[in-house]
Amino acid sequence: MIDVLVIGGGNAALCAALMAREAGASVLLLEAAPREWRGGNSQHTRNLRCMHDAPQDVLVEAYPEEEYWQDLLKVTGGITNEHLARLVIRESSTCRDWMRKHGVNFQPPLSGALHVARTNAFFMGGGKALVNAYYRSAEALGVQIRYDTLVDSLELDNGRFVAARAGGERFTARACVLAAGGFESNREWLREAWGQNERGEWPADNFLIRGTRFNTGVLLKFMIDAGADAIGDPSQSHCVAIDARAPLYDGGICTRIDCVSLGVVVNRDAHRFYDEGEDFWPKRYAIWGRLTAMQPGQIAYSIIDSKAVGRFMPPVFPGVQADTLPELARKLGLDEARFTQTLSDYNAACRVGTFDHTQLDDCHTEGIQPAKTHWARPIDTPPYYGYALRPGITFTYLGLKVDDTAAVRFNDRPSDNLFVAGEMMAGNVLGKGYTAGVGMSIGTAFGRIAGTRAAASAQAQRANGAQREAA
Ligand SMILES: Cc1cc2nc3c(=O)[nH]c(=O)nc-3n(C[C@H](O)[C@H](O)[C@H](O)COP(=O)(O)OP(=O)(O)OC[C@H]3O[C@@H](n4cnc5c(N)ncnc54)[C@H](O)[C@@H]3O)c2cc1C
Numbered sequence: 447m448i449d450v451l452v453i454g455g456g457n458a459a460l461c462a463a464l465m466a467r468e469a470g471a472s473v474l475l476l477e478a479a480p481r482e483w484r485g486g487n488s489q490h491t492r493n494l495r496c497m498h499d500a501p502q503d504v505l506v507e508a509y510p511e512e513e514y515w516q517d518l519l520k521v522t523g524g525i526t527n528e529h530l531a532r533l534v535i536r537e538s539s540t541c542r543d544w545m546r547k548h549g550v551n552f553q554p555p556l557s558g559a560l561h562v563a564r565t566n567a568f569f570m571g572g573g574k575a576l577v578n579a580y581y582r583s584a585e586a587l588g589v590q591i592r593y594d595t596l597v598d599s600l601e602l603d604n605g606r607f608v609a610a611r612a613g614g615e616r617f618t619a620r621a622c623v624l625a626a627g628g629f630e631s632n633r634e635w636l637r638e639a640w641g642q643n644e645r646g647e648w649p650a651d652n653f654l655i656r657g658t659r660f661n662t663g664v665l666l667k668f669m670i671d672a673g674a675d676a677i678g679d680p681s682q683s684h685c686v687a688i689d690a691r692a693p694l695y696d697g698g699i700c701t702r703i704d705c706v707s708l709g710v711v712v713n714r715d716a717h718r719f720y721d722e723g724e725d726f727w728p729k730r731y732a733i734w735g736r737l738t739a740m741q742p743g744q745i746a747y748s749i750i751d752s753k754a755v756g757r758f759m760p761p762v763f764p765g766v767q768a769d770t771l772p773e774l775a776r777k778l779g780l781d782e783a784r785f786t787q788t789l790s791d792y793n794a795a796c797r798v799g800t801f802d803h804t805q806l807d808d809c810h811t812e813g814i815q816p817a818k819t820h821w822a823r824p825i826d827t828p829p830y831y832g833y834a835l836r837p838g839i840t841f842t843y844l845g846l847k848v849d850d851t852a853a854v855r856f857n858d859r860p861s862d863n864l865f866v867a868g869e870m871m872a873g874n875v876l877g878k879g880y881t882a883g884v885g886m887s888i889g890t891a892f893g894r895i896a897g898t899r900a901a902a903s904a905q906a907q908r909a910n911g912a913q914r915e916a917a
Pocket residue numbers: 453454455456457458459476477478479484485486487488489490491492493494495595596597598625626627628656657658660661662663664665697698699839840841867868869870882883884885886887889
């Protein structure tokens with residue numbers, strides 16, 4: 447019998463598989479995706495948020511534990527478990543040597559990334575290279591890998607793992623790690639979680655999924671129905687505003703629209719609805735998906751003029767371009783009169799001081815609602831550009847409750863051979879909100895813990911078996 451079965455094929459699963467194998471366990475990893483789509487959302491990532499007390503290779507200055515924790519506390523509004531969050535933070539300061547050992551390389555951020563040279567270590571070649579390196583290392587160490595294997599249920603015995611089922615197949619193992627992602631690709635479940643709004647719309651019908659189509663939450667649902675302790679609100683997720691032309695799945699990072707703070711955003715009725723300059727973009731980008739989801743038709747339009755060009759990471763598709771604002775309104779399908787009124791009200795309200803996009807500058811509006819509190823400059827220099835935005839779901843936060851052993855719990859009792867890591871438990875740390883790079887920190891920390899614990903559980907069972915035979 448296999449010692450450790452790992453279900454999932456992204457960062458958390460691979461970290462677990464590698465750690466279990468290094469601890470001497472035999473390991474089988476089951477990935478729902480075919481080989482060419484392996485790696486889940488992890489294949490789309492770029493970086494990992496890392497604590498460090500002094501400059502470290504690609505990381506400049508320092509990012510101490512307390513600052514990291516305060517950042518998490520702020521974005522989650524306190525809906526986080528401090529003990530587990532601090533565990534993730536500390537692990538992020540020591541995991542990179544181990545990652546390098548398994549072939550992951552790091553590089554400084556490219557310009558135009560979210561100003562994170564101090565806090566985030568970027569993967570050379572992105573998440574795709576990270577995932578490929580881990581698979582190569584896992585194969586070299588003797589981890590068995592099965593693609594195209596979607597596990598749909600488990601056999602459990604009083605909180606203990608017995609076997610996993612994928613279609614007609616049954617996989618037994620001494621211990622198991624669940625790392626099969628959230629339910630962000632399950633459009634039915636998203637629909638149910640978001641419900642119907644006051645306009646009679648089903649907002650989730652207009653969501654796009656930024657990552658893999660394989661995170662359908664089949665196992666998460668199975669586990670919750672089987673009585674595993676759950677945590678998190680099903681409607682909470684990491685959700686950003688992305689180009690409305692992005693594909694339904696796997697658009698990845700290049701469909702994100704990063705010019706919001708340099709211009710204005712209007713809804714389908716050509717009204718502004720939120721302060722575009724509230725704070726630095728890395729601290730605000732993850733609220734714009736939800737803001738867009740609240741608008742009629744779940745659509746919004748980011749509007750800039752030529753002064754903004756070159757100041758943000760260009761998205762993959764060019765914006766809709768026009769020489770006048772009325773022409774831009776027509777091309778975007780917005781009411782021309784309302785749009786030009788909104789823009790001229792905004793332009794007239796701008797109090798321009800010293801524009802500086804690297805600081806919370808003094809360019810702001812006066813006398814309009816909502817205000818734009820920083821980087822407010824009139825939109826008056828053609829050509830003008832507009833990008834239609836849709837909510838882009840990155841990952842959901844509903845997950846299984848854990849303590850620092852990563853054990854799945856039933857009625858608050860930890861299983862001794864079933865563990866969970868990554869998006870399937872990220873909600874323990876992320877009750878809401880997000881700060882860039884923490885998804886990979888959580889998956890790496892808990893993947894490594896889950897793999898180690900699963901190997902130890904398998905070893906203990908083998909030792910008990912040997913003792914019984916000897917007796
Ligand atoms: C576009 C994009 C950019 C991102 N950028 C970053 C970033 O730069 N930094 C960061 O920290 N985070 C980032 N994230 C978030 C990050 O991807 C996740 O936090 C992290 O990858 C989660 O890892 P995971 O292993 O839990 O899930 P995934 O990597 O999604 O892996 C889940 C795996 O489980 C498999 N699976 C699903 N269901 C089953 C089943 N029933 N049976 C078998 N296998 C199954 C899937 O095929 C997949 O391989 C980004 C996400 C996206 C979409």
